[in-house]
Amino acid sequence: MINITxxxxxxxxxxxxxVLEACKTAGIKIPTLCYLEKIQAIGACRVCxxxxxxxxxxxxxxxxxxxxxxxxxxxNRRVREARKVVVELLLSEHEGDCQTCDRNEDxxxxxxxxxxxxxxxxxxxxxxxxCLDESTPxxxxxxxxxxxxxxxxxxxxxxxxxxxxxxxxxxxxxxxGPAFGKDLDTVTCVQCGQCSAVCPVGAISERxxxxxxxxxxxxxxxxxxxxxxxxxRAALGECFGMEPGTLVTGKMTTALRRMEFDAVFDTNFSADxxxxxxxxxxxxxxxxxxxxxxxxxxxxxxxxxxxxxxxxEYYYPDMLPNLSSCKSPQQMMGAMVKTYYAQKLGKKPEELxxxxxxxxxxxxxxxxxxxxxxxGVQDVDVVLTTxxxxxxxxxxxxxxxxxxxxxxxxxxxxxxxxxxxFANTGGVMEAALRTAYEIVTGREIPFDNLHVTPVVGMDxxxxxxxxxxxxxxxxxxxxxxxxxxxxxxxxxNARALIERIRAGEAEYHxxxxxxxxxxxxxxxxxxxxxxxxxxxxxxxxxxAEDEGKTLRKSHNNPQVMKAYEDFLGEPLGHRxxxxxxxxxxxxxxx
Amino acid sequence: xxxxxxxxxxxxxxEINLSAQYSKLDDILxxxxxxxxxxxxxxxxxxGLFGFLPEDVLHHISKxxxxxxxxxxxxxxxxxxxxxxxxxxxxxxxCLGTACYxxxxxxxxxxxxxxxxxxxxxxxxxxxxxxxxxxxxxxxxLAPAIMINEDVHQRVKPSRIKQILAPYCKTEAEEVEHV
Numbered sequence: 073m074i075n076i077t078x079x080x081x082x083x084x085x086x087x088x089x090x091v092l093e094a095c096k097t098a099g100i101k102i103p104t105l106c107y108l109e110k111i112q113a114i115g116a117c118r119v120c121x122x123x124x125x126x127x128x129x130x131x132x133x134x135x136x137x138x139x140x141x142x143x144x145x146x147x148n149r150r151v152r153e154a155r156k157v158v159v160e161l162l163l164s165e166h167e168g169d170c171q172t173c174d175r176n177e178d179x180x181x182x183x184x185x186x187x188x189x190x191x192x193x194x195x196x197x198x199x200x201x202x203c204l205d206e207s208t209p210x211x212x213x214x215x216x217x218x219x220x221x222x223x224x225x226x227x228x229x230x231x232x233x234x235x236x237x238x239x240x241x242x243x244x245x246x247x248x249g250p251a252f253g254k255d256l257d258t259v260t261c262v263q264c265g266q267c268s269a270v271c272p273v274g275a276i277s278e279r280x281x282x283x284x285x286x287x288x289x290x291x292x293x294x295x296x297x298x299x300x301x302x303x304x305r306a307a308l309g310e311c312f313g314m315e316p317g318t319l320v321t322g323k324m325t326t327a328l329r330r331m332e333f334d335a336v337f338d339t340n341f342s343a344d345x346x347x348x349x350x351x352x353x354x355x356x357x358x359x360x361x362x363x364x365x366x367x368x369x370x371x372x373x374x375x376x377x378x379x380x381x382x383x384x385e386y387y388y389p390d391m392l393p394n395l396s397s398c399k400s401p402q403q404m405m406g407a408m409v410k411t412y413y414a415q416k417l418g419k420k421p422e423e424l425x426x427x428x429x430x431x432x433x434x435x436x437x438x439x440x441x442x443x444x445x446x447x448g449v450q451d452v453d454v455v456l457t458t459x460x461x462x463x464x465x466x467x468x469x470x471x472x473x474x475x476x477x478x479x480x481x482x483x484x485x486x487x488x489x490x491x492x493x494f495a496n497t498g499g500v501m502e503a504a505l506r507t508a509y510e511i512v513t514g515r516e517i518p519f520d521n522l523h524v525t526p527v528v529g530m531d532x533x534x535x536x537x538x539x540x541x542x543x544x545x546x547x548x549x550x551x552x553x554x555x556x557x558x559x560x561x562x563x564x565n566a567r568a569l570i571e572r573i574r575a576g577e578a579e580y581h582x583x584x585x586x587x588x589x590x591x592x593x594x595x596x597x598x599x600x601x602x603x604x605x606x607x608x609x610x611x612x613x614x615x616a617e618d619e620g621k622t623l624r625k626s627h628n629n630p631q632v633m634k635a636y637e638d639f640l641g642e643p644l645g646h647r648x649x650x651x652x653x654x655x656x657x658x659x660x661x662x
Numbered sequence: 663x664x665x666x667x668x669x670x671x672x673x674x675x676x677e678i679n680l681s682a683q684y685s686k687l688d689d690i691l692x693x694x695x696x697x698x699x700x701x702x703x704x705x706x707x708x709x710g711l712f713g714f715l716p717e718d719v720l721h722h723i724s725k726x727x728x729x730x731x732x733x734x735x736x737x738x739x740x741x742x743x744x745x746x747x748x749x750x751x752x753x754x755x756x757c758l759g760t761a762c763y764x765x766x767x768x769x770x771x772x773x774x775x776x777x778x779x780x781x782x783x784x785x786x787x788x789x790x791x792x793x794x795x796x797x798x799x800x801x802x803x804l805a806p807a808i809m810i811n812e813d814v815h816q817r818v819k820p821s822r823i824k825q826i827l828a829p830y831c832k833t834e835a836e837e838v839e840h841v
Contacts, residue, residue, distance in 0.1 A: 235730030241739040251735030252717070252746070259731065662721075662731055 077143045091133035091144055092120055100146055103155060103184045105162075105272055106221035107134045109603060111231070117221055118158045119184060122146050130154050156188045163190070164197035165244075166273070167216035173274045178600060180272035181219060198244070207255035209440040210263035210433040211276060218275035220246050224267035231589060233564040234383070236261035248275075259662045260386050262563070264379035264587045265433025265457075265596020278433045278457045278597055282464050285454055288425040289332055295417065296425045298333040299405045300324060302340055302487070303431040303495035303592035304458050306613040310599035310606075311462025312472040317609030319617055322477020327465050329478065335413070338480045339428070340487020342405035343494045343503070345635070346376065347626035349652050350398045351508045352643035354582055355547075363549045369393035371558075371573070371580040374500050376400045378438035379587030379596075381656060383563050388570060389658035397653040401494065402428050402435055403444050406451030407651040408484060412639045414447070416483070421447040428455045431495070431595030434587065446651045457597025486631040489522075489618030496611045497561035497591035498527035498534060501584040505538070505557070506625045512540060512547040522624055523615075530590060530608070532565035533558065535580070561586045561594075683711045687719070691726040701729060701737055705744060714745045742796065749792040750785045752830045755809040759798035762806040766820065770806050771795070773820035777827065790831060 073084045078098050085094040090113060095102050106117040115132035122133045125143035130151060133144075145151060163185060170176055202216035222239065225248060229235045236259050240247050250259040268276040288296050309318040328336045353372065360368040375381060375396040384392060399407070406428070410421035417424075428435060432455075438444065439452035456464070465472055479485070490506050493499030502524045509517040517538075519525060526536035535558040543551045558580045560566040566585045572578040588594045590607035593614060618624060626632065640647050690707050694700035704723055709715050715738055724731040738744045756762075756771045771782070774793060778786050785792040801807040804816035808826075815826055 229730070229733075235732050238730065238732035238736040239740075240732075240736050242742075249732075251720075251732045252739075 074138060074140045076138050076141070079144070079146055085138055087138070089138055091122055091124075091131070091136045091138055091142075094138050095122075095133065095144070095146055102133055102146055103187060104134060105180060105184060105219065106223060108223050108226070108270060111270075112223055112226040114222060114226075117162070117219070119155055121151055121154050121158065123148060123151050152188070156190060159185055159188055160190060160193070160195055161197070162219050163193055164195035165200050166219065167199065167202065167214070168193075173217070174277050174280065175274040179274065180601075200247075203247075203253070205249070205255045206279070207257035208261065208263055208279075208437065210265060210279060210436040211256060211261075211268060212279050213249065213256070213276050214274065215247050215249070217273050218248055219273055220248055221272060222248065223270040223272065224248060224276055227266045227270050231266055231562050231564055232262070232264060232379075232383075232587070233567045234260060234262055234264075237267060262379040262382040262386070262587070263434045263437045264563070266588060267596075268433060269588075269594075269596045269598065269600060269602055272601075278460065279436060280460065281436070281454045281456060282460050282467070285427050285456060285464065288427070288453070291425075293423070294425045295334045295419060295423060296332075296427060297335045297337060297409050297413070298328050298427045298429065299337045299339045299342075299402070299409075299484075300328070300429040300461075301402065301431055301495070301592060302343060302492050302614065303595060303598070303610070304429050304461070305617065306495065306593060306610040307431065307458050307598045308462060309472075311459065311465070314473065315609070316606040317611075317613040319613050320472075321617070322479070323472060323475040324461075325480050326475045326478045327468075327470050327472060330470050330475075331464065331468055333427070335481045335485075337405060337409065337484040338487045338491075339401045339405055339430075340491035340494075341484045341629070341631055342401040342408065343491035344488055344626035344629040344632045345404050345408070345652065346398055346401050346494075346500075347490060347503050347507050348632060348636075348643045349404075349648060350374065350396050351504050351511065351626075353396055353398065354504070355508060355511070356644065358553075358581065359549065362553070371583050372396055374504075374582075374584045375654075376494065376500060377585060377587045377592075378432070378434040380563065380566065380585045382434070382437070382659070383566065383587070385656055385659040386661045387567070391570070392656045392658065395656055397655070399444075399652055399654045400435075400438060401491075402430060402455070403438065403451060403654070404652050405484065406439070406444070407446040408635065410447030410449065410451055411651060412635060413484060415639075421449045425454075426452045428452050429458065429461045430455050431458050431592045431598045432588075433457060433596040435597075443654055458595075459597060459599055462599065483631050483634065486629060488626055488629050489621040489624035490626045491629075492614055492618045492621070495592045495614045496528075497586050498524070498529070498559045498584065499591060499614070500586075501527050501536075501557055501559050501582070503626055504582070504584075507627045509538070509540070510625065510627065512543050512550055514544050515542070521619065527557065527559045527584075530604070532562060533560050533569050535559070535578075555582070556580045557582045557584075559584045561591055562589050563587055684722070686711055687722065688726070691723065695727055701727060701734065702741075705734075705738060709744060714748050716746070720746075742794065745792075745794075747783070748785065748789075750789050752790060752811055753792045753794060754827075755794045755796035755799075757796050757799055757801070757805070757807045757809075759796075759802065761802035762798075765805040767806040769820045770808060770818050770823070773823045774808075774827075777823050791827070 074087055083098050102120050105119045113134040115135035120133045121130040123145040200216050205213040225237050228237045288294050305321040308324055309320040325336050357368050360366040373395045375398050406426050409426050410424050414421050436455040439455050444451050490503035505524050506517050527534045537554050537556050539554045540550045560569045593610040594602050594607045694704045720734050724734045758767045778791050780793050782795055806818050807816050808818050
């Protein structure tokens with residue numbers, strides 16, 4: 073510990089912290105723009121300037137380490153005015169159409185300008201040129217709003233190991249984007265939207281599809297069905313000023329009905345369905361390997377996360393057979409709605425309009441994939457992010473906080489606790505193990521409160537080994553087998569795990585990968601800004617939702633069982649294969 | 663017909679040259695692949711080999727060095743000495759650093775533009791000259807300065823541009839004739 077003085081008060085702080093972090097611990101707020109806790113501290117934006125006695129110039133506190141007896145001034149005229157000028161200069165080249173901007177009232181530049189007391193634009197500089205990149209189904213980039221803070225560059229490179237974005241050119245002409253100003257669809261971008269999740273301004277956002285949904289809702293010919301992913305219920309409240317981690321499942325359902333969706337279904341239903349299919353697929357692969365002695369692709373990877381799927385298609389095409397052939401829960405729901413549910417209504421698939429609410433931007437891309445049309449038409453018509461649904465509820469004038477709770481509709485509106493935890497890293501693995509273990513042994517998985525604790529939590533790569541004992545006769549080949557599983561979240565961690573496997577340093581049977589930090593609760597389409605604290609709060613809420621349910625294992629979902637009985641047949645059966653499974657394609661990396 | 667035959671021959675030669683250049687590049691890449699900070703020297707050498715940095719070459723470098731293409735392009739875009747456009751046989755760089763600027767660098771630049779009928783970043787139709795702007799060669803005491811290829815010309819007068827450029831206008835064939 074070392075002693076420093078901040079604004080005439082003495083504090084004892086850890087060595088090797090930055091001035092910014094030290095001030096934060098002391099309860100002093102310093103404005104920041106390019107800084108992202110634990111992810112980026114590069115001193116690029118100069119907004120976090122402070123004065124240090126004995127140092128001639130003001131310094132960027134995010135990159136200035138503390139030292140013994142350092143005397144810091146965070147709030148004197150010189151500091152305040154310098155910060156103000158820095159922000160004024162940023163504003164001088166910023167597009168600045170705040171009233172109509174997607175980020176109005178949710179913009180860090182706007183709120184810093186407000187907090188610093190900027191009431192006029194004193195400098196009229198040359199504006200950054202406006203180049204719109206609308207090439208992908210998921211994301212829209214607007215260069216005129218970019219303040220070149222490089223947050224997106226860092227998350228794309230370090231969190232995701234993709235590096236689709238990089239600063240191009242130099243000085244005033246610097247733009248953040250793919251090589252030579254190309255569009256995102258011409259380079260290796262997995263459309264995970266983590267760039268849009270960390271962008272402090274309106275330079276990168278999801279493609280706004282709210283108008284398409286309003287149009288469908290207005291169309292009397294269309295039956296408009298909505299599904300909501302497990303991660304929405306723990307985050308949507310943030311769009312209405314509620315604390316992160318507030319569960320709003322019931323209010324969300326009521327809001328969707330108020331918006332006049334004809335049926336409100338739960339992606340949790342199809343998450344349970346995924347477990348039935350994926351669990352069966354895993355056991356089948358194990359049987360082929362252990363009993364029939366066949367060459368079969370192991371470890372098997374989960375396939376729920378579309379950013380991860382694209383990542384594999386670009387970077388590890390030789391391992392595509394290792395991906396589970398299961399569609400994601402979103403696409404399973406789309407296929408079920410336009411076949412099973414359409415049949416129940418006596419309607420054709422094209423008369424139904426399927427809207428998904430996802431914590432994800434890549435889901436927009438997934439829904440638009442050419443092969444996602446098992447019903448004969450595009451199975452999911454429009455994907456909204458959590459943020460877009462929040463906007464629509466605002467537009468509808470619904471007072472969200474005061475809504476009463478309601479339940480989702482039958483026959484695709486029931487999910488178990490196992491489906492809830494699909495939102496968290498480790499959740500799909502835990503859900504799969506809850507079911508697979510019980511199918512094989514006839515007993516519950518031997519973990520306290522059904523939580524497979526080694527795969528729970530925020531570690532980037534987690535692993536567990538479960539020895540299977542006392543199996544039912546038909547699964548005798550699994551007796552005594554130590555099932556090795558691993559869980560990775562973020563693509564950089566997934567890459568590290570794959571490289572370990574390829575180098576022969578690790579061996580597993582089953583691996584869960586989620587593209588975003590923390591899993592879907594930290595998705596690219598979630599309310600901004602998702603910090604580590606926010607992720608933890610949402611994660612906790614999801615586990616609470618699971619624990620509050622009587623049904624906590626996918627194979628106990630009565631609506632899923634009914635769907636098999638009445639329509640699908642059996643897991644991996646002919647109809648399941650047609651509707652619930654898919655193929656992957658190698659893509660050239662650019 | 664003759665022209666066509668010639669052009670066929672010509673492109674053949676180009677292809678052979680190109681594959682020889684790529685094979686040289688691969689040798690360089692093998693040497694620099696694992697060296698920290700190896701990208702910039704590789705780019706410099708590649709530009710020396712190909713005359714400029716075409717996208718295909720940058721893709722090749724990006725894959726071979728396992729560096730994101732966006733980053734390779736970003737580095738190329740950052741340094742004005744790298745060019746992604748084909749350049750003339752001779753590259754003229756006019757210094758517009760502070761000293762050169764105040765001592766008439768701008769007028770020198772205008773005179774060159776007028777003489778060659780090209781703008782900054784362009785190449786003459788006969789592929790003889792490309793024109794670029796530079797910042798300081800360290801010849802401030804003898805400003806204004808320009809560089810033509812590796813030669814530094816100091817205290818350049820706008821009126822003397824024609825004479826300065828003349829020696830560079832000769833093609834190799836002409837030089838042989840003179841000998």
